[in-house]
Amino acid sequence: MSYRVAVIKGDGIGPEIVTEAMKVIDKAVSKKGIAFEYTQVLMGGASIDAYGKPLTDETLEICKNSDAVLMGSIGGNTTTSPWYQLPANLRPEAGLLALRKGLNLFANMRPAYLYEELKDACPLKEEIIKDGFDMVIMRELTGGLYFGERKTVEENGVWKAYDSLTYDENEIRRIAIKAFDIAMKRSKKVISVDKANVLDSSRLWRKVVEEVAKDYPEVTLEHMLVDNCAMQLVYDPGQFDVILTENMFGDILSDEASMITGSIGMLSSASMAEGKFGLYEPSHGSAPDIAGQNIANPIATILSAAMMLRYSFDLDEEADAIETAVKQVLAEGYRTVDIMAEGCTKVGTVEMGDLIAARL
Numbered sequence: 001m002s003y004r005v006a007v008i009k010g011d012g013i014g015p016e017i018v019t020e021a022m023k024v025i026d027k028a029v030s031k032k033g034i035a036f037e038y039t040q041v042l043m044g045g046a047s048i049d050a051y052g053k054p055l056t057d058e059t060l061e062i063c064k065n066s067d068a069v070l071m072g073s074i075g076g077n078t079t080t081s082p083w084y085q086l087p088a089n090l091r092p093e094a095g096l097l098a099l100r101k102g103l104n105l106f107a108n109m110r111p112a113y114l115y116e117e118l119k120d121a122c123p124l125k126e127e128i129i130k131d132g133f134d135m136v137i138m139r140e141l142t143g144g145l146y147f148g149e150r151k152t153v154e155e156n157g158v159w160k161a162y163d164s165l166t167y168d169e170n171e172i173r174r175i176a177i178k179a180f181d182i183a184m185k186r187s188k189k190v191i192s193v194d195k196a197n198v199l200d201s202s203r204l205w206r207k208v209v210e211e212v213a214k215d216y217p218e219v220t221l222e223h224m225l226v227d228n229c230a231m232q233l234v235y236d237p238g239q240f241d242v243i244l245t246e247n248m249f250g251d252i253l254s255d256e257a258s259m260i261t262g263s264i265g266m267l268s269s270a271s272m273a274e275g276k277f278g279l280y281e282p283s284h285g286s287a288p289d290i291a292g293q294n295i296a297n298p299i300a301t302i303l304s305a306a307m308m309l310r311y312s313f314d315l316d317e318e319a320d321a322i323e324t325a326v327k328q329v330l331a332e333g334y335r336t337v338d339i340m341a342e343g344c345t346k347v348g349t350v351e352m353g354d355l356i357a358a359r360l
């Protein structure tokens, strides 16, 4: 069995952290005789340097013809890098937006998990953290307020701006199905977040989510208003398993959930299309300030690769093994500099990858 994975190593620390993730995947799947066929392509700053634009048609085509895409972060120092002297449509991030659009990635998945060993980095009090938390935020990525019609007009000498929040039932249904599918692989609980006491789009959201729920009798569904959810995340984060929500609410809540884990180098993410196809990348940026120094934390990318195994290839056992190996290495006291604590052993990017691979 072999899977085709397009690999975008990216800019800054991207190549260092993706190399470690590939090392770990290969080790995790080797026992089953599964092989990953990697095709490396350029996107972002590296593509600008090579081809004069952040995403070429060839790169998009290779990604489309793959089973999944594994990516490091892209972009450079936004103040000093010459990439940011270019017009907006030729800058690194334009490549990422075009790639997401070209691959029809409508569902963004961001887990927020608190490692026992990294509890000190969590800004919440011990009595709130209790036994920790382990949630996934499923955010709709291609509809809603960020993609609705907008205009700014002058009416009777007064400036007025409009943004419209639109969802149709198909857009809601497909993200809801993703959330319920993911819940089936986890603790089987979905909390759908909306503002149904005010917004029509939220009332339709609630109705469609309830319809989808009927096909998943094992999954518990609750609805929660977004303002309450923002409070509950810092009051009782342990109650959440899968949070399903629309684009703007998800944008805000996923950052809040990331913040309470306290460690940017640990946060994985995936953007999914219809079926099993997904693009997997760390939540953090390309950290140009520490690039090429072998000090970046590769764990977010390694955990993103584990998500790829679980959600694109149904290799749940191998994904579990990677996550367990990460926990083990942390429990043994190994830390990259960003999560370093007293009494722990400081290791570099390559060493952290080696340690995790060795425990598989």
Ligand code: NAD
Residues within 6 Å of the ligand: 013, 072, 073, 074, 075, 076, 077, 078, 093, 096, 264, 265, 281, 283, 284, 285, 286, 287, 288, 289, 290, 295, 296, 297, 298, 300, 338
């Ligand atoms: P950043 O996430 O790259 O860095 C913020 C801080 O966190 C820096 O101090 C950095 O050293 C540190 N950091 C980030 N990842 C780390 C890791 N794995 N290990 C250790 N430390 C880590 O955010 P930024 O500095 O605002 O952005 C840098 C570039 O990344 C910009 O060009 C930005 O546009 C881009 N970016 C890309 C993506 C993406 O590719 N999806 C996402 C966010 C930002």
